[in-house]
Amino acid sequence: MDKKVKAVLVVLIACLLVSGIIYAVIKTGPGPDIADNTTPAPAATSSVNPEPLQPSETPADTPEATPDATPDPSEERPGRLVRTDYEDFQPNESGEIPIIMFHRFVEEYDGTDKEYTTTFREFEALLEDLYNCGFRLISMRDFIECNIDVPAGTMPMVFTFDDGTPGQFSLIEENGTLKVNPKSAVGIMMAFNEKHPDFGLKGIFYVNMDIGDNTFKGAGTLKDRFEFLLEHGFELGTHTWGHINYKTQAKSAEDVINSLGKNQKAAYSVIPDLEFYSLALPYGSIPQSDALKAYLREGTYEDIHYVHQSIMAVGANPSKPSISPDYNPDYVPRIRSQGMEPVLQDLTWWLPKMTPERMFVSDGDPNTIVVPESRKDRVDPTRLNGKTLITY
Numbered sequence: 001m002d003k004k005v006k007a008v009l010v011v012l013i014a015c016l017l018v019s020g021i022i023y024a025v026i027k028t029g030p031g032p033d034i035a036d037n038t039t040p041a042p043a044a045t046s047s048v049n050p051e052p053l054q055p056s057e058t059p060a061d062t063p064e065a066t067p068d069a070t071p072d073p074s075e076e077r078p079g080r081l082v083r084t085d086y087e088d089f090q091p092n093e094s095g096e097i098p099i100i101m102f103h104r105f106v107e108e109y110d111g112t113d114k115e116y117t118t119t120f121r122e123f124e125a126l127l128e129d130l131y132n133c134g135f136r137l138i139s140m141r142d143f144i145e146c147n148i149d150v151p152a153g154t155m156p157m158v159f160t161f162d163d164g165t166p167g168q169f170s171l172i173e174e175n176g177t178l179k180v181n182p183k184s185a186v187g188i189m190m191a192f193n194e195k196h197p198d199f200g201l202k203g204i205f206y207v208n209m210d211i212g213d214n215t216f217k218g219a220g221t222l223k224d225r226f227e228f229l230l231e232h233g234f235e236l237g238t239h240t241w242g243h244i245n246y247k248t249q250a251k252s253a254e255d256v257i258n259s260l261g262k263n264q265k266a267a268y269s270v271i272p273d274l275e276f277y278s279l280a281l282p283y284g285s286i287p288q289s290d291a292l293k294a295y296l297r298e299g300t301y302e303d304i305h306y307v308h309q310s311i312m313a314v315g316a317n318p319s320k321p322s323i324s325p326d327y328n329p330d331y332v333p334r335i336r337s338q339g340m341e342p343v344l345q346d347l348t349w350w351l352p353k354m355t356p357e358r359m360f361v362s363d364g365d366p367n368t369i370v371v372p373e374s375r376k377d378r379v380d381p382t383r384l385n386g387k388t389l390i391t392y
Contacts, residue, residue, distance in 0.1 A: 081152050092357075092359075092360065093361070093368075094371045094379050096319060096321070097157065097360045098318040100334065100336075101315075102160065105167030107119065109340050114339050116339050120188060127199070133351065136155065136198065137199060137203070138156045139204065139235055140204040144310050146322045152362055152365075153362070155360055158204070163206070167184060167185065169186040186232075202233060203235070205236050206238060206312075236276065237280060238263045239282060241266070242259060245285045246281065246286050253291070256299070258301060260301070261304050276306065276308070277310075278309060280311075281312060281314070283314065284315065311331060311332060315334060318358075318359070319332050321360055324378060325380040335347050366387075369389050369390065371390075
């Protein structure tokens with residue numbers, strides 16, 4: 001054969017061999033001897049529907065089969081960090097707890113009731129101030145049980161609202177659905193809670209059932225309004241039938257019992273299991289005799305038996321925690337929120353004085369009571385309710 005022809009044939013054969021090798025590599029991918037440090041890409045989706053894998057066939061190394069990691073508690077309880085480095089952040093769970101008393105909320109001040117009226121704008125600013133100062137909201141029940149579940153290093157606070165006014169809370173109707181009125185204290189709190197879920201969405205509303213549908217006047221029935229509050233973590237308490245002044249109007253046991261029993265009976269007629277376990281005294285008034293005072297705590301009206309685990313005063317300082325030997329559930333002090341004009345011992349007056357050195361500072365664990373060794377005597381061991389006392 002001609003030498004030139006042979007050379008051409010050799011080149012052609014070599015080209016064919018190289019092409020075959022390249023095709024095989026492309027077709028099958030790198031062999032097992034070739035290192036691959038990249039994560040394999042998911043297989044392409046076939047146009048033919050394959051038989052679905054049964055649970056037992058799920059490859060062990062696929063994301064679907066990987067067991068879920070232990071959930072981060074902070075995801076379910078925002079900001080709830082338990083700390084045990086007590087010397088660093090100095091928890092003091094024998095300190096005082098402020099219980100704030102609110103009444104009227106309005107968009108613009110109308111010239112009346114200077115001491116007990118707050119504008120929505122001022123309330124929004126107050127929430128920011130309280131949050132930045134390290135306060136976090138708890139319920140009245142948690143206050144009574146000293147079941148303080150707020151982030152470590154923060155200070156618990158209770159919000160109370162007297163009289164059931166629509167500025168505190170009301171419903172509006174939009175497209176056939178009831179929703180909270182954004183121009184209400186509750187509406188503002190719910191919006192604030194979306195920005196700061198660790199602040200807490202808590203509060204107790206003390207109502208006078210004799211005003212009926214005028215309680216939180218707005219859209220929906222009274223049952224709708226009560227259920228909305230309860231479903232969103234708020235509480236309801238009694239403010240008496242008739243907003244009675246116990247000092248001047250309570251002349252007999254019957255007067256006291258009627259004012260509380262009627263209110264409780266009316267609550268049961270709206271929601272059968274709605275028990276008023278806490279009382280806010282109208283005007284902060286109490287009967288003049290000890291015998292009558294006893295009926296504020298407990299009594300029976302017709303077939304209704306009521307028991308109040310806390311009785312709230314009107315002023316004028318933070319409360320001892322319920323584990324304190326000085327705590328008196330029959331007369332628990334509150335701090336009034338500032339109205340249109342400041343008054344002595346209102347919240348604005350108190351706020352700079354409510355320092356961590358004085359207040360209840362949480363360790364983040366509701367199951368423990370942590371105090372400095374020097375304050376161990378400020379805890380009554382009989383009131384721990386199963387909690388562990390820790391000193392440092």
